[in-house]
Amino acid sequence: xxxxxxxxxxxxxxxxxxxxxxxxxxxxxxxxxxxxxxxxxxxxxxxxxxxxxxxxxxxxxxxxxxxxxxxxxxxxxxxxxxxxxxxxxxxxxxxxxxxxxxxxxxxxxxxxxxxxxxxxxxxxxxxxxxxxxxxxxxxxxxxxxxxxxxxxxxxxxxxxxxxxxxxxxxxxxxxxxxxxxxxxxxxxxxxxxxxxxxxxxxxxxxxxxxxxxxxxxxxxxxxxxxxxxxxxxxxxxxxxxxxxxxxxxxxxxxxxxxxxxxxxxxxxxxxxxxxxxxxxxxxxxxxxxxxxxxxxxxxxxxxxxxxxxxxxxxxxxxxxxxxxxxxxxxxxxxxxxxxxxxxxxxxxxxxxxxxxxxxxxx
Amino acid sequence: xxxxxxxxxxxxxxxxxxxxxxxxxxxxxxxxxxxxxxxxxxxxxxxxxxxxxxxxxxxxxxxxxxxxxxxxxxxxxxxxxxxxxxxxxxxxxxxxxxxxxxxxxxxxxxxxxxxxxxxxxxxxxxxxxxxxxxxxxxxxxxxxxxxxxxxxxxxxxxxxxxxxxxxxxxxxxxxxxxxxx
Numbered sequence: 206x207x208x209x210x211x212x213x214x215x216x217x218x219x220x221x222x223x224x225x226x227x228x229x230x231x232x233x234x235x236x237x238x239x240x241x242x243x244x245x246x247x248x249x250x251x252x253x254x255x256x257x258x259x260x261x262x263x264x265x266x267x268x269x270x271x272x273x274x275x276x277x278x279x280x281x282x283x284x285x286x287x288x289x290x291x292x293x294x295x296x297x298x299x300x301x302x303x304x305x306x307x308x309x310x311x312x313x314x315x316x317x318x319x320x321x322x323x324x325x326x327x328x329x330x331x332x333x334x335x336x337x338x339x340x341x342x343x344x345x346x347x348x349x350x351x352x353x354x355x356x357x358x359x360x361x362x363x364x365x366x367x368x369x370x371x372x373x374x375x376x377x378x379x380x381x382x383x384x385x386x387x388x389x390x391x392x393x394x395x396x397x398x399x400x401x402x403x404x405x406x407x408x409x410x411x412x413x414x415x416x417x418x419x420x421x422x423x424x425x426x427x428x429x430x431x432x433x434x435x436x437x438x439x440x441x442x443x444x445x446x447x448x449x450x451x452x453x454x455x456x457x458x459x460x461x462x463x464x465x466x467x468x469x470x471x472x473x474x475x476x477x478x479x480x481x482x483x484x485x486x487x488x489x490x491x492x493x494x495x496x497x498x499x500x501x502x503x504x505x506x507x508x509x510x511x512x513x514x515x516x517x518x519x520x521x522x523x524x525x526x527x528x529x530x531x532x533x534x535x536x537x538x539x540x541x542x543x544x545x546x547x548x549x550x551x552x553x554x555x556x557x558x559x560x561x562x563x564x565x566x567x
Numbered sequence: 568x569x570x571x572x573x574x575x576x577x578x579x580x581x582x583x584x585x586x587x588x589x590x591x592x593x594x595x596x597x598x599x600x601x602x603x604x605x606x607x608x609x610x611x612x613x614x615x616x617x618x619x620x621x622x623x624x625x626x627x628x629x630x631x632x633x634x635x636x637x638x639x640x641x642x643x644x645x646x647x648x649x650x651x652x653x654x655x656x657x658x659x660x661x662x663x664x665x666x667x668x669x670x671x672x673x674x675x676x677x678x679x680x681x682x683x684x685x686x687x688x689x690x691x692x693x694x695x696x697x698x699x700x701x702x703x704x705x706x707x708x709x710x711x712x713x714x715x716x717x718x719x720x721x722x723x724x725x726x727x728x729x730x731x732x733x734x735x736x737x738x739x740x741x742x743x744x745x746x747x748x
Binding site: 240242247251252255256287414416417418430432434435437500502503510512514516519520522524527529534536537 | 568569570572574595596597598600602603604611613615618620622641642643645646647664666669670671672673678679683685686689693697
């Protein structure tokens with residue numbers, strides 16, 4: 206065994222879209238230990254809750270992350286609604302889930318493109334991002350925004366969709382599905398991709414449970430946990446929802462789970478578009494959260510379970526708002542997955558975990 | 568699987584033992600957060616089992632207080648523990664990965680414990696408004712009871728009503744004198 210050397214990885218690295226630093230302790234070409242470091246983009250967004258009232262803060266919440274914008278505004282709104290005992294109309298619940306699942310598709314396609322680029326498969330990167338553009342077109346037509354949607358409010362949503370628009374969304378998704386199936390087939394059967402991912406960065410089910418890993422990272426290790434299983438909102442009206450699982454626990458399994466989740470999200474949107482009830486899209490929320498009242502909530506973001514906490518103080522400003530993101534939960538799992546791997550596989554393992562540092566630091 | 572949430576109190580000295588108990592009985596670590604309040608800092612530990620999200624609240628921790636780290640039981644807690652240390656000043660003993668206050672690059676110490684002048688002014692204004700509203704409510708209630716009493720006195724024997732009026736006046740004068748003192 207060679208002498209231990211510490212190799213700094215990031216925060217600026219071609220494979221990292223966001224600043225994450227790792228101190229990799231290597232012996233020869235093998236990583237024997239890893240210490241992650243974040244803290245380069247902490248913006249103190251939670252502190253802003255003191256100067257933005259509970260209706261205004263929704264716009265701060267969705268700016269936590271450009272990829273999970275819809276999820277954060279939804280998670281925040283649900284938590285404040287739970288704090289104030291607000292019942293959201295059924296139609297608004299359906300619209301929220303449709304936008305949230307579209308956001309999952311765009312997040313996964315963005316990730317697949319980045320992963321393909323890291324494999325050295327640049328044409329695949331272009332195809333994934335081209336398909337993602339069509340999801341952004343749906344956002345633009347239905348909300349007016351492509352990244353920051355500002356469509357969720359405390360008590361419902363601010364925009365409705367007519368049946369012709371819902372029909373159009375289903376048609377666009379059918380087109381995406383056809384093209385995406387070909388891309389997915391290549392991603393999952395290509396020899397070079399398999400060579401880089403199969404058996405790399407293995408995490409067993411026991412490790413995933415012990416390290417409280419969440420999201421596709423956990424589901425690729427056969428952990429049957431997805432916050433959508435709680436059936437809240439429109440998820441409860443789905444005819445059948447089962448999380449996508451894989452027992453292999455390696456980088457390939459993580460790619461596969463995300464690939465299949467795109468198809469699952471398309472099916473969810475199509476089913477809800479067909480079932481969406483008529484009615485109001487929002488209720489008027491009166492009053493302020495009571496002093497000392499507190500509520501917690503979990504939401505399945507594209508990267509996994511996100512925890513939200515809100516506490517009122519009797520005024521229109523919240524006393525505290527807190528988000529614990531999936532990446533925060535997965536960092537420890539990432540260090541375990543990296544131990545024992547080849548130095549050349551580090552970028553692949555990090556990418557398949559899909560860390561979102563902006564979310565984590567807020 | 569149904570989602571349920573609850574908040575329960577937890578003593579500061581039981582944090583580590585409770586984490587071990589949760590781990591042994593299959594609970595999943597969810598997060599740790601801190602809330603800066605007038606009396607100190609509340610630290611909340613969350614665990615989940617089968618959709619049951621339990622938040623255990625360690626109340627009124629002194630600022631710059633200390634808790635035992637649960638990192639030896641749940642390694643993934645190092646992110647939240649380091650974050651709380653940097654933002655709120657609560658330290659955790661025995662952290663497996665300790666950044667010694669350098670987890671976040673911050674321009675000031677413990678930023679989440681600073682009450683901004685705007686927030687302080689707003690809190691004072693709200694407290695004042697609340698006191699004015701309470702005083703008005705009390706006065707309205709007093710006026711209503713005075714009106715009721717007048718109606719009763721009008722229906723009474725005039726001699727008896729005069730005695731009651733004199734007694735009420737004396738009581739009011741006594742209360743005013745007491746308040747002035």
